[in-house]
Amino acid sequence: MESSTHFFSGTPGWTTALALATIAAYLVPVLGAQRMAENHARMGMRAAWVLHLLTIAAGLTASPARFGFAPALSMTAWLMLTMYAIEQQLYPKMRAVGVLSILGALAVLLSQLFPGKPMAVHASAWLPLHLALGIASYGLCAAAVVHAGLMSRAERRMRAATNDENGMPLLMLERLTFRFVTAGFVLLTATLLAGWLFGESLYGRAWHWDHKTVFSLLAWFAFAGLLIGRSRFGLRGRHAVHLIYAGAALLLLAYAGSRFVVEVVMLGRMS
Incomplete structure (x- = not known):
C-alpha cells in the first residue's frame, strides 16, 4: 500500500x-x-506564493514526476492566490x-501526504497542455466560488444595513464573479x-x-445554465451563487473526487 507516510519516507528532506x-x-x-500590519501580511502572502510555486515545481520535476488529485488541488490554490494578488493591485x-x-x-x-501516481514516461507531448487547461479551469471556477462567497457576505451586510468600509461594492463583486x-x-x-x-493520443484511449x-459534463451544463440564465433572464443573487457552488462541486468531483477514490480509497481496500 502507498500510505500517507510514503512522501515523508521517500522524498528528499529539502x-x-x-x-x-x-x-x-x-x-x-x-x-x-490582528497584530500584523497590512504590508507585513502582504509580504507573508508573497513569500507563501513563491514557496508554493517552488513546491509545485519540485513535485513536477521529481523523478519520476507524480500527479494526482492533491497536486491538482495544490495548483488550483496557487492559481487562486495568483489571481488574488493581481486583483489586490486593481481593487x-x-x-x-x-x-x-x-x-x-x-x-x-494534502499534496505532500498524497503526491499521486507516477506519470507515464511515454505520455503525449500535448498532455501537459491538456492538464494545464483543466487546472486553469479549476482555478478560475474556484476563484468564482471565493468571489461568490464574498458577494453573499456583502449582500447580507447590505440587508442588515451594516457599513463595511473594507469591503468591495456588491455590483463590483458580482461583475468579477461572472467574469x-x-x-x-x-x-x-x-x-x-x-x-x-484527442483522447486516444492524449491518454491512449x-x-x-x-x-x-x-x-465534468454536469459541471459544464451547470455553468452553461448559469451564464444563459444571467444573459437571458437576469439571473443573480442567491440562485446564481447556488449554481456556482453546484457547478464547482461537480467539477471538483470530476477529477479530484474520482482520483481521490482511485488513489486513496481503493488503495486502502487493497491493502
Missing part, C-alpha cells in the same frame, strides 16, 4: 522542508492577522487573505473538446463515459 515552510508562510497572516479593498491562506496551507499539506465563471467555462469547454477529439466525464 522538499519536505520546502512544503513545511510554505504551510508556515500561509498560516502567518492568519494567526497574526485594494478586496479582502480574502484568511480564506485563501487556509486553503493554500491545506492544499500544500471568472465565464473564463472558467471557456477553458472547461476547451478541456472537454480536447479530451473528446478514446473518449468513454466514466465518472470523470459525467461529472
